[in-house]
Amino acid sequence: MTFAHFLDGLRCAECGALDVLRLDPVRALVECTECGTSALIVPEIGKEVR
8 A cells, every 4th residue: 555645736747637646655656646647756866855
């Protein structure tokens, strides 16, 4: 089971829907729940993650 966090106030670049993106930090993935588009995230090395 993974815990996803919804990203409020952001639009999907593919379909333009508002407030449908969710962040899955375990898989390092952002997904749109409307159109299914996904993108990998790459954190900067040496930066503190909060």
